[in-house]
Amino acid sequence: MTEPLIYELGAPGRRAIRLPEPDVPRADLPEAMLRKDLNLPEVSELEVVRHFTRLSTLNHSIDRGFYPLGSCTMKYNPRVAEDLARLPGFARAHPLQDEESAQGVLFVMHMLQEWLREIGGFAGVSLQPAAGAHGEFAGILMMRAYHLDQGDTKRTKILIPDSAHGTNPASTTMSGLDTVEIPSDGRGNLDLQALRAACDDTVVGLMITNPNTLGLFEEHIQEVVELIHGCGGLVYGDGANMNALLGVVRPGELGFDVLHYNLHKTFGTPHGGGGPGSGPVGVAARLVPFLPGPIAVALMPEDEPDRSKAEDNGEEGDLEMPIYRLAMPAKSIGRMKAFHGHSGIFVRAYTYIRMYGSQGMRKIAEHSVLNANYLQSRVGRTFPIPHDNRTCMHEFVAEGTVEGSQVRALDISKRLMDFGFHPPTNYFPLIVHEALMIEPTETESKATLDAFAEALATIAREALEDPELVQTAPHSTPVTRLDEVKAVRELVLRYTAP
Numbered sequence: 001m002t003e004p005l006i007y008e009l010g011a012p013g014r015r016a017i018r019l020p021e022p023d024v025p026r027a028d029l030p031e032a033m034l035r036k037d038l039n040l041p042e043v044s045e046l047e048v049v050r051h052f053t054r055l056s057t058l059n060h061s062i063d064r065g066f067y068p069l070g071s072c073t074m075k076y077n078p079r080v081a082e083d084l085a086r087l088p089g090f091a092r093a094h095p096l097q098d099e100e101s102a103q104g105v106l107f108v109m110h111m112l113q114e115w116l117r118e119i120g121g122f123a124g125v126s127l128q129p130a131a132g133a134h135g136e137f138a139g140i141l142m143m144r145a146y147h148l149d150q151g152d153t154k155r156t157k158i159l160i161p162d163s164a165h166g167t168n169p170a171s172t173t174m175s176g177l178d179t180v181e182i183p184s185d186g187r188g189n190l191d192l193q194a195l196r197a198a199c200d201d202t203v204v205g206l207m208i209t210n211p212n213t214l215g216l217f218e219e220h221i222q223e224v225v226e227l228i229h230g231c232g233g234l235v236y237g238d239g240a241n242m243n244a245l246l247g248v249v250r251p252g253e254l255g256f257d258v259l260h261y262n263l264h265k266t267f268g269t270p271h272g273g274g275g276p277g278s279g280p281v282g283v284a285a286r287l288v289p290f291l292p293g294p295i296a297v298a299l300m301p302e303d304e305p306d307r308s309k310a311e312d313n314g315e316e317g318d319l320e321m322p323i324y325r326l327a328m329p330a331k332s333i334g335r336m337k338a339f340h341g342h343s344g345i346f347v348r349a350y351t352y353i354r355m356y357g358s359q360g361m362r363k364i365a366e367h368s369v370l371n372a373n374y375l376q377s378r379v380g381r382t383f384p385i386p387h388d389n390r391t392c393m394h395e396f397v398a399e400g401t402v403e404g405s406q407v408r409a410l411d412i413s414k415r416l417m418d419f420g421f422h423p424p425t426n427y428f429p430l431i432v433h434e435a436l437m438i439e440p441t442e443t444e445s446k447a448t449l450d451a452f453a454e455a456l457a458t459i460a461r462e463a464l465e466d467p468e469l470v471q472t473a474p475h476s477t478p479v480t481r482l483d484e485v486k487a488v489r490e491l492v493l494r495y496t497a498p
């Protein structure tokens with residue numbers, strides 16, 4: 001690491017702030033409370049600004065370059081959503097404020113719930129879960145609560161395809177249920193025969209991603225849903241891939257009972273450090289009473305006797321306007337999150353949906369699928385594409401191998417960084433050898449997709465002509481190839497002064 005740490009900058013006596021002379025008598029802090037061993041850097045304001053500005057440019061980010069990280073939908077985060085989230089009425093709202101004084105926030109929550117409900121074809125939505133994985137956990141708890149409420153106590157199994165994202169079995173295990181893996185067939189679909197064999201009265205439900213993690217639409221989704229419902233189970237949809245379906249397919253109409261949305265994937269809100277995430281859940285009518293809460297509800301004056309009485313007495317108020325309140329569903333599984341979920345993210349997702357409108361939603365899906373198919377056909381000239389006889393959805397998986405070379409998918413990914421691209425997802429899904437999972441998203445131009453495909457073609461040539469160059473990459477990044485085995489064995493979790 002060549003970059004200096006902030007602890008190594010500056011010199012004694014340098015200051016970034018200047019405080020005015022106090023207008024009260026000085027008093028010393030109690031000696032016992034002062035730490036002498038706290039070696040804080042003394043730096044000027046300019047040093048602080050330069051240090052953090054430089055650091056902010058070291059990591060790759062969507063604002064710096066193409067980020068084709070499959071399964072993660074790293075699309076552009078529109079700045080207008082940032083502006084709205086920073087409006088003082090949203091940014092300074094306090095979760096303990098009374099409902100009357102937080103009507104704007106509750107309105108946004110209610111509209112977002114309604115739009116997600118509409119987009120997914122569901123009967124109800126809760127914005128509580130903080131991420132996709134958290135939505136999965138909420139979904140499984142609801143499915144379990146539903147069966148128990150029916151007096152059905154023998155159901156303990158969740159069926160999960162072998163192509164599933166790692167969070168699916170993790171959420172199942174966390175909720176105390178057993179995971180049963182269902183294989184995929186030769187066309188990349190869930191194997192119907194294996195599914196039929198696993199369906200019985202101990203099944204809580206199926207957890208399925210559609211389009212699946214191979215980027216393929218499940219061709220027998222209707223039969224799959226009927227099979228599960230036929231044995232009394234429920235269908236959980238992992239909605240991380242909703243980007244391909246927006247305005248085209250409504251999972252609720254396919255018969256899904258629950259689905260999580262990843263606002264930080266499909267609805268353009270930032271991931272990670274710029275986040276946090278948000279994983280609302282939509283449910284079919286029979287699960288509405290079990291939704292996590294509280295949920296924003298819109299009440300008309302006739303729903304609130306006190307309010308219509310005030311109106312009758314000629315007091316201020318608008319009879320036509322709903323008033324927004326928070327309410328807990330009747331048999332709710334409870335809270336998933338302190339307070340009301342990540343409300344700043346709700347404002348961003350609200351802005352995003354509002355900005356595109358219903359026609360725009362469909363265009364997002366169409367362009368993301370078009371971009372992925374274009375890129376698949378270009379990358380397919382360089383690397384093998386399993387199931388390449390099928391149209392992909394918003395992403396695709398290639399096999400990162402070059403005939404006659406020892407170069408692996410990991411090497412190809414590392415070398416891509418030298419070309420200024422973020423690597424694709426590696427070694428996932430597990431069922432594809434040397435998997436490179438590529439998702440361009442709808443926000444990239446043809447020029448970017450072409451440049452990326454050309455970089456991959458160049459790397460494939462290098463793999464034959466100068467394999468060492470690829471196997472030791474990256475060469476141009478602040479940190480070059482790491483010893484991953486050593487990193488795992490000898491974790492360094494904190495800075496220690498030299």
Ligand SMILES: *Cc1c(COP(=O)(O)O)cnc(C)c1O
Pocket residue numbers: 071072131132133134165167168209213238240241262277279
């Ligand atoms: C991202 C993802 C998840 C998990 O979502 P998080 O918001 O990261 O918790 C689950 N399934 C699939 C297919 C995903 O791509």
